[in-house]
Amino acid sequence: MGITEIKNILHAMPCVKYLELDILCEIDLVDGHQWESIAINLIRFDFRFRVVRWSACDIAKTNHLNSFRTPFWLEQKRWFVAHDNCKPLTIFTIPRFMPKDLEWPSNNTIEDCTTDIFKPNNYVEHLNLFPTKQSTQVENNFDLRTLIKDKPRLYSLNICNPLSFNILHDKVVYEQIRTLRFSFEQDQSSSSSSFNPEQICAAFPRLECLNISVESLQALCVFIDRLKYLSDAYFRFNFSIKKLCCWRRQRMTRQWFIRHSRRLSHDRYFTSAITDHSVRLWMSDKKESSSSSIFKRIIKWSNK
Structure with missing residues (x-):
């Protein structure tokens, strides 16, 4: 699913205030800056983007996550995002898509998060x-x-x-x-x-x-x-x-x-x-x- 299709869906439903996306996508969809103009009027926005093709380095992953660290995400909306090291690469909002299953010895796959408020163990x-x-x-x-x-x-x-x-x-x-x-x-x-x-x-x-x-x-x-x-x-x-x-x-x-x-x-x-x-x-x-x-x-x- 691409950004154009999502924009068209939301354009056809201008009264939508709560949106949840759980989709396979290309990496270009994982950009917090472009989502700011789309989600500005939403009360709640949760997503889990599973990237179908990903071969970038760790720095690229960090850069994608940093796009969700702007004042819009952290202060205005207080929407927090994390990514894991599973395949496919998954970037998701928390706590909505916080992993609830855990293995011992630990397999905590959350690599980074835009906030340290939420503790993964609290949701297991x-x-x-x-x-x-x-x-x-x-x-x-x-x-x-x-x-x-x-x-x-x-x-x-x-x-x-x-x-x-x-x-x-x-x-x-x-x-x-x-x-x-x-x-x-x-x-x-x-x-x-x-x-x-x-x-x-x-x-x-x-x-x-x-x-x-x-x-x-x-x-x-x-x-x-x-x-x-x-x-x-x-x-x-x-x-x-x-x-x-x-x-x-x-x-x-x-x-x-x-x-x-x-x-x-x-x-x-x-x-x-x-x-x-x-x-x-x-x-x-x-x-x-x-x-x-x-x-x-x-x-x-x-x-x-």
């Missing part, structure tokens, strides 16, 4: 924990509490690091985490590489979504019964310990959950998808159950 919502290149137990030790403490909006964790089993040893409670995913199969040959279901439930008591491999059907029931806010759960079965023949003997059905889970025996408003290798459950959480109970009492009172 999802954290991926990957193994380091060394992939040894010592090198992959990290303090989860330290990683989380400066990220007030973080609610989702994806643990892709099979050597990170000691992150819960300090019994810290991570109440801000609502979604937890373990993107690897546990190695049952090592006693040190296994999470205790009770330990996970104690560390993440506010979980609403969980994706994990389990060693036994008992562990599955622990998660369902202990995590009272859990509403979306996906359990993968680790057949290195739980043999397929044992799994089939169980004949797991909806009635099996009602018989073996304390929570589901009382609240049967759940849906299940069961295969030979996994179970997916959609359940009502405590809030929904409470709301439903209140609604029923209101209806009953109205009928009286």
Whole structure:
């Protein structure tokens, strides 16, 4: 998309006050000076320009970003711009297009920004924990509490690091985490590489979504019964310990959950998808159950 096309669109809609552009473009579109006359009457202007052809040096990148450091951008409008080192090169307004996903070890790709007011960690919502290149137990030790403490909006964790089993040893409670995913199969040959279901439930008591491999059907029931806010759960079965023949003997059905889970025996408003290798459950959480109970009492009172 070129500047001429954008001008024509805005000319046809003279009353536009709020504009957002998320487009592929040529580098000549990334010029704050030419945008000043176009955006002068806008109340809000957000953009993410992904440059399709870019072979310039770092100095050229800085010069393009400097065009958004004029008094018009920084003082009059207070619109702030950043660029990253991803491919394609992306130049965007913040906080609207501030990256919300982060990897550890860090992959913070924001190279420069027209202001230091906004801190990238303040906008992180999802954290991926990957193994380091060394992939040894010592090198992959990290303090989860330290990683989380400066990220007030973080609610989702994806643990892709099979050597990170000691992150819960300090019994810290991570109440801000609502979604937890373990993107690897546990190695049952090592006693040190296994999470205790009770330990996970104690560390993440506010979980609403969980994706994990389990060693036994008992562990599955622990998660369902202990995590009272859990509403979306996906359990993968680790057949290195739980043999397929044992799994089939169980004949797991909806009635099996009602018989073996304390929570589901009382609240049967759940849906299940069961295969030979996994179970997916959609359940009502405590809030929904409470709301439903209140609604029923209101209806009953109205009928009286």
